[in-house]
Amino acid sequence: MLQQTTVKAVAPYYLRFTEKFPTVQALASADRDDVLAAWAGLGYYSRARNLHACAQAVVALGGFPQDVQGLRALPGIGPYTAAAVAAIAFGVPVVPVDGNVERVTARLFAITDPLPPARKKLAQLAMTLNADSEAQERPSDFAQALFDLGSSLCSPRAPACGLCPWHGECAGYKQGIAAELPRKLPKAERPVRYGAAFLAQDAAGQILLRKRAEKGLLAAMTELPGTDWRLEKWNKEDILHAAPFVADWQHAGRVKHVFTHFTLYLDVYAVRVQHFSNHSVSDGFFGARRLRKGHGTAFCYAKML
Numbered sequence: 001m002l003q004q005t006t007v008k009a010v011a012p013y014y015l016r017f018t019e020k021f022p023t024v025q026a027l028a029s030a031d032r033d034d035v036l037a038a039w040a041g042l043g044y045y046s047r048a049r050n051l052h053a054c055a056q057a058v059v060a061l062g063g064f065p066q067d068v069q070g071l072r073a074l075p076g077i078g079p080y081t082a083a084a085v086a087a088i089a090f091g092v093p094v095v096p097v098d099g100n101v102e103r104v105t106a107r108l109f110a111i112t113d114p115l116p117p118a119r120k121k122l123a124q125l126a127m128t129l130n131a132d133s134e135a136q137e138r139p140s141d142f143a144q145a146l147f148d149l150g151s152s153l154c155s156p157r158a159p160a161c162g163l164c165p166w167h168g169e170c171a172g173y174k175q176g177i178a179a180e181l182p183r184k185l186p187k188a189e190r191p192v193r194y195g196a197a198f199l200a201q202d203a204a205g206q207i208l209l210r211k212r213a214e215k216g217l218l219a220a221m222t223e224l225p226g227t228d229w230r231l232e233k234w235n236k237e238d239i240l241h242a243a244p245f246v247a248d249w250q251h252a253g254r255v256k257h258v259f260t261h262f263t264l265y266l267d268v269y270a271v272r273v274q275h276f277s278n279h280s281v282s283d284g285f286f287g288a289r290r291l292r293k294g295h296g297t298a299f300c301y302a303k304m305l
């Protein structure tokens with residue numbers, strides 16, 4: 001849950017999620033749509049799908065694997081998570097390498113090669129950080145101390161080297177280049193995509209929704225019907241051609257959303273109708289009532305069309 005966000009933002013989601021699914025077994029036996037609904041608002045929905053699949057794999061195995069290799073084989077578990085769980089939960093002497101640990105390593109060894117190409121080299125060097133016997137004996141404490149060092153003293157812009165227990169051995173500090181490490185290749189410009197979404201509401205307050213495809217971006221998520229998201233701008237005629245039914249669609253505004261790999265401009269067209277069934281709505285759509293709950297918006301699947 002904490003990927004790309006802060007503890008403060010995640011805390012209420014975490015509490016609600018663990019209350020709803022208090023055990024691995026409860027999560028494994030839950031309906032996937034319920035898991036996705038509990039995740040709604042956190043973004044990166046493949047994590048929710050993977051977490052659900054992972055819980056099912058753990059239940060099928062009869063418990064959590066306790067080494068890096070076994071953890072790595074679970075759905076959605078990459079090298080960082082496998083190493084973090086192995087070190088923190090099971091006392092395996094490995095170093096989990098996240099962005100903070102990468103930065104500390106680049107500075108300790110004064111690695112000036114830019115990211116992302118330097119990532120492999122930094123991961124190999126990070127594996128040597130726990131070489132001394134005390135670190136080997138306390139893998140969980142060592143991993144968490146390293147995370148804390150990276151998120152506090154060894155901060156991205158202004159490392160507090162004078163307070164750092166490693167400043168005597170830190171090559172980046174000695175060379176006076178710590179604050180500028182790790183170097184990064186310039187970012188490629190983010191492409192822009194365009195699309196349109198259709199907001200149809202009936203007299204009972206239901207909104208017309210559909211489910212996205214099982215694979216690809218935002219897989220299996222509930223969404224407003226709409227056009228493809230493409231690099232070329234849409235004209236109004238083509239947009240209205242993609243509407244779920246013929247009606248007096250009115251342009252209601254434009255939404256901008258920045259994904260990691262593209263920026264999306266979505267023109268929203270809206271209409272109010274008496275009842276969806278009076279219109280020739282194709283299969284795959286459903287009406288849902290909107291509920292305001294906590295910080296998020298939930299949809300009550302009131303009635304299939």
Ligand code: SF4
Nearest residue numbers: 154161164167170178
């Ligand atoms: S001495 Fe400075 S740059 Fe080196 S690890 Fe410590 S805080 Fe980071």
